[in-house]
Amino acid sequence: MENDQTIKELKIFAANIRLETLKIIASIGAGHVGGCMSIADAIAVLYGKVLNIDPKDPSKKDRDWCVLSKGHAGPVLYAALGLKGYFPMEEAYTLNHYKTKFPSHTDRTKTPGVDLTAGSLGQGISEAAGAALGNRMQGIGSYVYVFVGDGECDEGEVWEAAQFCAHYKLDHLICFVDDNKYQLDGSVNDVMSHGLGLAAKFKAFGWNVIEVEDGNDIKQLLEAIDQAKASTGSPSALVLNTVKGKGTFAQETHEHSTHADKAFWDKVIAKAQSDLDALKGEAA
Amino acid sequence: MSYTLVFNDTKDPRNCREGYVDAMYDLMKENEKIVHIDCDLIGCVGAAKIQKAYPDRVINCGIAEANAAAMAAGMKATGMIPYLHTFGVFAGRRIFDQIFISSAYSNLGIHVIGTDPGVTAGVNGATHMPFEDAGLYLEIPGAVVLDPCDYTQVNVLTKKLCKDDRLSYLRLIRRGFKPVYGEGSDFEIGKAVTLTEGNDCAIICSGIMVGNALKAHDVLLKEGIEVSVIDMFTWKPLDEKTLIKAAERCGCIVSAENHLISCGLGSAVANCLAANHPVPQEFIGIKDRFGQTALQEVLEEEYEMTSEHIIKAVKKAIQRKGI
Numbered sequence: 001m002e003n004d005q006t007i008k009e010l011k012i013f014a015a016n017i018r019l020e021t022l023k024i025i026a027s028i029g030a031g032h033v034g035g036c037m038s039i040a041d042a043i044a045v046l047y048g049k050v051l052n053i054d055p056k057d058p059s060k061k062d063r064d065w066c067v068l069s070k071g072h073a074g075p076v077l078y079a080a081l082g083l084k085g086y087f088p089m090e091e092a093y094t095l096n097h098y099k100t101k102f103p104s105h106t107d108r109t110k111t112p113g114v115d116l117t118a119g120s121l122g123q124g125i126s127e128a129a130g131a132a133l134g135n136r137m138q139g140i141g142s143y144v145y146v147f148v149g150d151g152e153c154d155e156g157e158v159w160e161a162a163q164f165c166a167h168y169k170l171d172h173l174i175c176f177v178d179d180n181k182y183q184l185d186g187s188v189n190d191v192m193s194h195g196l197g198l199a200a201k202f203k204a205f206g207w208n209v210i211e212v213e214d215g216n217d218i219k220q221l222l223e224a225i226d227q228a229k230a231s232t233g234s235p236s237a238l239v240l241n242t243v244k245g246k247g248t249f250a251q252e253t254h255e256h257s258t259h260a261d262k263a264f265w266d267k268v269i270a271k272a273q274s275d276l277d278a279l280k281g282e283a284a
Numbered sequence: 285m286s287y288t289l290v291f292n293d294t295k296d297p298r299n300c301r302e303g304y305v306d307a308m309y310d311l312m313k314e315n316e317k318i319v320h321i322d323c324d325l326i327g328c329v330g331a332a333k334i335q336k337a338y339p340d341r342v343i344n345c346g347i348a349e350a351n352a353a354a355m356a357a358g359m360k361a362t363g364m365i366p367y368l369h370t371f372g373v374f375a376g377r378r379i380f381d382q383i384f385i386s387s388a389y390s391n392l393g394i395h396v397i398g399t400d401p402g403v404t405a406g407v408n409g410a411t412h413m414p415f416e417d418a419g420l421y422l423e424i425p426g427a428v429v430l431d432p433c434d435y436t437q438v439n440v441l442t443k444k445l446c447k448d449d450r451l452s453y454l455r456l457i458r459r460g461f462k463p464v465y466g467e468g469s470d471f472e473i474g475k476a477v478t479l480t481e482g483n484d485c486a487i488i489c490s491g492i493m494v495g496n497a498l499k500a501h502d503v504l505l506k507e508g509i510e511v512s513v514i515d516m517f518t519w520k521p522l523d524e525k526t527l528i529k530a531a532e533r534c535g536c537i538v539s540a541e542n543h544l545i546s547c548g549l550g551s552a553v554a555n556c557l558a559a560n561h562p563v564p565q566e567f568i569g570i571k572d573r574f575g576q577t578a579l580q581e582v583l584e585e586e587y588e589m590t591s592e593h594i595i596k597a598v599k600k601a602i603q604r605k606g607i
Binding site for chain 1: 319340341343345346348350351352353354355356357358359360361362363364366381382385386389390391392
């Protein structure tokens with residue numbers, strides 16, 4: 001059981017990640033706010049507490065890996081990496097600018113701390129599976145964490161990867177399924193529903209499935225990761241019941257990407273700043 | 285690079301695929317980072333030998349090529365050296381996006397082995413007959429594309445690839461084929477082999493077309509026509525120096541490939557020569573057609589790829605020099 005202090009610190013880290021994510025997206029005026037915010041808390045837990053990483057040595061051999069198979073959520077990862085000191089945060093305020101190191105879809109060749117390239121949905125989970133197996137073949141005991149979107153789970157490759165991970169018993173691969181209920185064209189149930197549900201699907205593929213009732217709750221996320229790491233012999237899927245856009249304006253719109261003018265971004269950034277200040281005030 | 289030419293138009297008792305498997309056996313023995321990844325076609329490529337010797341490093345992904353390709357790229361990111369085998373039809377059409385993004389764009393070069401190139405798919409028929417596979421790989425920036433002709437060349441190139449970090453695609457003939465090169469021959473990726481040096485026309489060929497070109501050479505020689513036969517087994521990066529020199533020396537070209545001419549060796553040759561030293565060029569290869577089921581020999585006739593077709597093309601190219 002995590003102590004209250006850790007949880008408070010991680011909540012503040014998550015609020016900081018949300019603020020920086022908005023600043024990064026605002027630097028180009030458009031981006032995937034919704035899908036970043038739904039996983040901001042899980043990213044905060046990983047980068048604030050769980051991952052064995054060294055910002056000064058991003059590719060150290062025994063590091064834990066974090067892969068955004070839903071590659072369009074790049075900004076939320078850049079926020080965490082910047083706050084951890086992989087690069088000066090300001091560098092990321094160049095999202096999608098000419099020759100930037102920060103494209104909205106994660107790119108291992110451009111950004112320090114990005115382990116694998118994604119953006120063509122379905123591919124990141126396969127890449128993560130290869131990383132997990134490659135590490136195991138070399139006797140490296142690190143964990144590979146991978147985020148897939150609920151919309152992304154329309155892709156057949158996700159299920160090819162799912163059967164592969166189970167067949168090869170990749171118990172050092174932990175998949176966060178961001179069940180935020182919306183994809184680009186509307187609600188997942190309207191666009192392409194998931195039959196018995198994503199938890200049932202991963203179970204049927206032989207995974208250890210942990211359903212996280214509130215996927216934006218720090219405490220529940222920490223407990224679920226502990227459970228996943230304790231389980232051996234199969235990969236684990238943490239099905240996160242999340243809110244698309246959580247903690248921002250996008251919580252109401254559920255939109256896949258947001259295009260707005262500077263005045264709008266100034267307003268939402270000020271709100272995120274005051275949310276962060278309030279949490280810090282509570283903690284003090 | 286040194287070689288011996290042993291072509292005498294007779295079949296090799298060894299299967300070409302053994303050239304790959306024997307090379308992998310040696311490589312895996314020397315280097316524990318080397319992995320053979322397959323898609324339920326271990327039996328087809330004859331990889332049981334390496335599976336038995338190195339069971340932990342032969343990974344069967346089942347009939348799920350897209351995952352296999354992106355997974356291989358992820359494995360490369362950890363420092364392993366993956367070779368991925370599937371039929372050429374799947375290596376090209378089915379996993380193009382995974383190869384393009386997860387491997388090539390990500391700078392995680394893997395080595396893709398596509399079996400049964402072009403008409404060598406024979407009675408497996410149209411659905412298993414890739415005429416466009418290498419063309420797809422030619423479209424990928426920085427890729428290496430290889431079309432070897434026999435056991436020895438396959439064996440040498442498989443070994444050379446292990447030290448090459450680029451994405452590569454090697455078209456692997458499965459069955460026994462007519463040997464061109466003697467044992468001990470050596471090749472460099474990106475360096476063509478000039479097998480004969482005539483000045484009337486240059487035949488730029490690879491794979492199964494090398495034997496057909498050598499046969500054409502012998503017939504033409506009796507008629508007083510001297511041709512250069514150039515084994516351009518590396519389609520990319522193309523050996524432009526050798527190609528341009530041949531065009532300058534001969535003044536006309538015949539390209540001969542077991543592939544669609546619209547997106548293969550012939551078009552790569554034409555691109556290079558149009559920009560550097562334009563000469564008349566005749567194209568031997570598949571012309572805007574699908575595959576079909578038949579014995580390879582029948583298909584070579586059907587798609588106008590035999591030595592007789594090459595002879596006609598050489599004569600036409602020479603005639604066009606005067607126009």
